[in-house]
Amino acid sequence: MTTMSARERMIGRLRAAAPASGATLSGDTQKLDRRIDDHFDSRRGQAPSIDAMVASMQAALTASHADVICTDAASWPAWVARRLADEGVRRLLLDRDRPEGAALARALPSSIDTVTFDRPLEAWKAELFDTVDAGFTVARSGLAATGTLVLAPDAGSPRTMSLVPPTHIALVYASALHPDLHAAARAERWLDGMPTNLVMVSGPSKTSDIQQTLAYGAHGPRRLWVVIVTDGEAAR
DSSP: OOOOOHHHHHHHHHHHHSOSSHHHHHHHHHHHHHHHHHHHHHHHOSOOOHHHHHHHHHHHHHHTTOEEEEEOTTTHHHHHHHHHHHTTOOEEEOOTTSHHHHHHHHHSOTTOEEEOOOSOHHHHHHHHHHHOOEEEEEOSEEETTTTEEEEOOOSSSOTHHHHSSSEEEEEEEGGGEESSHHHHHHHTTGGGOOOSOOEEEOSSOEEEOTTOOEEESSSSOSEEEEEEESSSOOOO
C-alpha cells in the first residue's frame, strides 16, 4: 500500500477543485467582472460630467500641493512658457515628436533650451540629473476622484522624464478624464492588454520620517504643474 505525500494530497485537491473546462473558467470570470462593474456603478451613481470631473481633478491635485491650471488648447503653450521663464528654468526635457511637445518648444523664450531623450540613459545620466530643470509629459488619462495622472511611457517619453527633473509639467485633456480607476480600466479596455509600464502620479514626490516631518522631492519631482486642457484639439 502506497501512502500519499502531503504534496500529492495537496495537488490532488487542487485538481479536483479546478474548473472542468476553459469555458467554465471564462464564464466565472465574466460573472465576477459583472459583479465588480455593478458594485462600482452603484457607488458612482450617475456618470459625472466632464466639467464635474475637471473640478474634482483640480481639487484633488491642489490638495496634494500640485499647481493646476485649466485652459484651452490654444493658450496652454504660452502659459507654460511664461511660467517656466518666471521660475528660472534653463533646460526643459520634452518629446518634440509629440504635437504637444513641438507646440511648447515653439512657445519657449530663447533663454530656455530644450532637451530630448534621444540617447541611452547611461550616456548622459550626470547631465540629466545635474542640469535639466524640468520635464514635460502628456498623460494618457486622468482619474478625477483621486487627482491621478496616468502616464504611459514610451521611447520618446520614458518614465525618467517624469521622475528625475525637479519640476514635472504634465498635460492632460479633459476629454481623457475618468471618474476613477475602475472606470479608466473599463473605458480603456485594460483587460485586453496594458502597456508594460504605467506611471500614476497624484502629486509631487513627498515622504515623511518617523518624526512626521514632510519633505518634498526626496524620491522624485518636488514640484508638479498640471495643465488640464478643456477642449480636445491638440496644439500644433
